[in-house]
Amino acid sequence: MRAVRMTAWQGEPEILDIPVPEPGPGQALVKVAGAGVCHSDLHIMEWPEGLLQYELPFTLGHEVTGWIERTGPGVRGWGEGEAVAVYGAWGCGRCHRCVQGMENYCEQTSAIKSSGGGLGLDGGMAEYMLVPSSRFLVPLGDLDPRTAAPLTDAGLTSYHAIKRSLHRLVPGSAALVIGVGGLGHMAVELLKALSPATVIAVDTAAGKRDLAKRLGADHVLTGGQDTALQVRDLTGGRGAELVLDFVGGQQTLALAAACASSLGEVAIVGMAGDELPVGVGRLPFECSVSVLYWGSRPELMEVIALAQQRRITPQVETFPLEQAPEVYRRLREGRLTGRAVLLPHG
Structure with a gap:
């Protein structure tokens, strides 16, 4: 599958072919509908080597929506083809904050460590994304996942x-x-x-x-x-x-x-x-x-509810996955309005 990968510090992202991951116990494979292009990606790519404890390469994209492709053993309640949003802050799942849904402030991680898909771990700027736990999935209902990706971070x-x-x-x-x-x-x-x-x-x-x-x-x-x-x-x-x-x-x-x-x-x-x-x-x-850093899993559900009620609507401009390097250049130069979203499947 095609994926937008960060391969070097202070370098441009590359579009590479990598294998489609297979979901293990408790995991889900998401067919990516949309991946938002965020300014924080630019900060990460521009920081010098050693500032973050991220292992390269990894797939960018921490603002992701799509459809359930298949799930691993032990995952229940999710159907193939269901539209989902991916909660992007992946905490330990065990500490007091994570149990409350505040995995963005997990007691076992920090901003310098790999903390989610697209943030040191493989994210959603690819045709498929492996989500390590089904607890990171939130149903989108009738929202179009091709344009709903900004709800997961910007929103x-x-x-x-x-x-x-x-x-x-x-x-x-x-x-x-x-x-x-x-x-x-x-x-x-x-x-x-x-x-x-x-x-x-x-x-x-x-x-x-x-x-x-x-x-x-x-x-x-x-x-x-x-x-x-x-x-x-x-x-x-x-x-x-x-x-x-x-x-x-x-x-x-x-x-x-x-x-x-x-x-x-x-x-x-x-x-x-x-x-x-x-x-x-x-x-x-x-x-x-x-x-501030992100929001909680319950808050993501509230944001999605507001969008379902049509009280908020992300303003998006969509691009094919292959245009990711150009989209990042436009973002760096301030030539984007609203949120840019990459569509790996069109």
């Missing part, structure tokens, strides 16, 4: 970041979305679906600002030296109760701090890896800062 991560701060998003409050890319556009949709907050979106790209407007953002800003003042003006000087930074760069983190309200929260989701100084005078009083 789930944004949902987790917003859900934990819903108590802040009361009538009259504001939420700021910095970066309207694959995750940020889903955040705009989710904020409009789940809260009464005024939604302010910031992006330097005109196409992404237009997307934010179409998805219901109340205010859309270009991003520049006066952006923080604009946000303050739009919020009556108060600032935003929730600031979601989907970039995590030096400039966006500085903007997030400048726009946050007292008793608010800055949620750092983007993986650019820059730093936000924290201390008296750096942030408003009682403003929390969190660094």
